[in-house]
Amino acid sequence: MNKKGIVAGNWKMYKTPGEGRKFIEEFNNLMLKIDDVEVIFCPPFPALFNIDVILRNSPYKLGAQNCHWESEGAYTGEISGPMLAETGVDYIIVGHSERRHIFGETDEWINQKVSAVLDGELKPILCIGETLEQRKRNETKKVLETQLQKGLNNIDNISNVMIAYEPVWAIGTGETANTVQVKEAHNWVREILADLYTRDVADQTAILYGGSVKPNNAAELFEIKDVNGFLIGGASLNIDSFKEIILEVKGILEG
Ligand code: 13P
Numbered sequence: 001m002n003k004k005g006i007v008a009g010n011w012k013m014y015k016t017p018g019e020g021r022k023f024i025e026e027f028n029n030l031m032l033k034i035d036d037v038e039v040i041f042c043p044p045f046p047a048l049f050n051i052d053v054i055l056r057n058s059p060y061k062l063g064a065q066n067c068h069w070e071s072e073g074a075y076t077g078e079i080s081g082p083m084l085a086e087t088g089v090d091y092i093i094v095g096h097s098e099r100r101h102i103f104g105e106t107d108e109w110i111n112q113k114v115s116a117v118l119d120g121e122l123k124p125i126l127c128i129g130e131t132l133e134q135r136k137r138n139e140t141k142k143v144l145e146t147q148l149q150k151g152l153n154n155i156d157n158i159s160n161v162m163i164a165y166e167p168v169w170a171i172g173t174g175e176t177a178n179t180v181q182v183k184e185a186h187n188w189v190r191e192i193l194a195d196l197y198t199r200d201v202a203d204q205t206a207i208l209y210g211g212s213v214k215p216n217n218a219a220e221l222f223e224i225k226d227v228n229g230f231l232i233g234g235a236s237l238n239i240d241s242f243k244e245i246i247l248e249v250k251g252i253l254e255g
Contacts, residue, residue, distance in 0.1 A: 004161070004206045005222070005249045006229030008040035008125065009236025010065060010093060011047075011202050016232070020047035024054050027239055032057055037250045038229070040091055041236075046077055052088035054172035055130055063125065065089030066099055069112035081120035092117045094124045094229075095151060097168045100130075100186070114151060114161065123160045125208070125231065126151050132169035140167075141188055148192050158197060162206045164231040166188055170211025172233055179220055186226035215244035 001227050015023060020043045034076070042063040043051055055062055064087075068078040083094060094117060095110035110126070117124040128147040130140045144165070152158065166184050170177050193202035209221055210231035221227055229249065235241040 003225075003253060003255045004228040005037045006040065006206055006208060007037055007243065007246045007249055008042060008063060008091070008093075008164075008229070009242055010096070010210070010231055010233050011041070011043045011237060012065070012098070012233055013044055014237055015043060016046060017047040017050045020044075021054065022241065023049045024051050024060075027242070027249045028058050028060075030239075030243060032243060032246065034246060034252075035250060036058045037246055037254055039246055042091070042093055042200065045084075048084070048087035052218060055088070061091065062087070062089045063093060064089045065093045067092050067094075067113060067117065069109065069116040071116070078129075080229065081122055085120055085122055087124060088211040090123055091123045091162075091165075094126050095147070096127045097129055097166055097171060102167065106166050107147060110151050111153045111155075114155060118157075118160060123162065125162045125164050127164045127166050127210070127231070129166040129168050129171075129211075135167070135169065140185065144185065144189060145192050148189065149196065152196060158193070158201060158205060161185055162208060163189055163193075164208040164210050166210035166231060172212070174210040174212050176214075176217050176221070177209075179224060182221055182227060188225060190226050213245060215241050215248065218245040219252060222249050 003043040007060045040063045042065050064084045067081045071080045073080045094113045114124045130143040134143050167177050190202045206228040208229045208231045209227050212236050213230045213232050
């Protein structure tokens with residue numbers, strides 16, 4: 001299996017359209033040679049149009065952070081996949097833990113979103129992960145299994161799906177999961193995918209890690225066999241730290 005290297009920045013609710021544009025312009029001007037690393041920016045909705053224009057001539061990809069499962073309707077405050085597609089996004093993050101835990105998204109909604117994103121010929125990044133309480137109660141494996149089973153319910157083809165393992169307790173806390181924990185969880189996710197689909201499909205599926213990834217821990221995490229890249233919050237908001245992480249991943253891919 002050729003190891004994939006994906007670095008996605010989830011800006012969450014940070015950066016206005018103007019700030020986002022400035023950031024991307026500056027980043028683009030670095031003319032980084034990213035080679036086989038796939039770099040994805042996921043800004044807040046209003047910044048998408050602004051940024052798409054700059055990214056069209058770059059090797060970078062664009063993603064959104066959420067969407068509704070219907071393509072249109074009376075859903076005040078929501079935004080649909082087809083609307084996002086017109087902004088030039090290739091990816092949509094689905095089921096982020098902040099959506100699950102702050103906004104009460106259920107596995108059933110998340111499943112509908114995965115399905116809608118795929119129907120719209122975009123690529124979902126399906127986030128899963130246990131809380132600290134669940135980990136302490138030794139429920140991590142069960143939680144990941146349930147979130148994957150339900151999130152991918154009735155999805156026959158996952159060739160356009162990425163999975164992001166983001167332990168809730170490691171998000172924005174500065175407390176990264178250690179390499180043993182990440183290795184175990186990613187291996188488990190791959191086993192579940194092999195069980196739900198086939199070994200080959202499982203091996204082809206990119207599994208990202210997210211949770212306090214920084215330049216100083218990116219290399220040891222990316223060395224883990226089943227880690228195909230990162231979904232990065234805080235460190236993606238800073239040009240230097242985001243660049244450093246990309247270069248760490250690139251360095252390891254190049255061996
Ligand atoms: P941090 O990198 O800030 O911990 O956030 C991770 C995350 O939630 C990415 O989706």
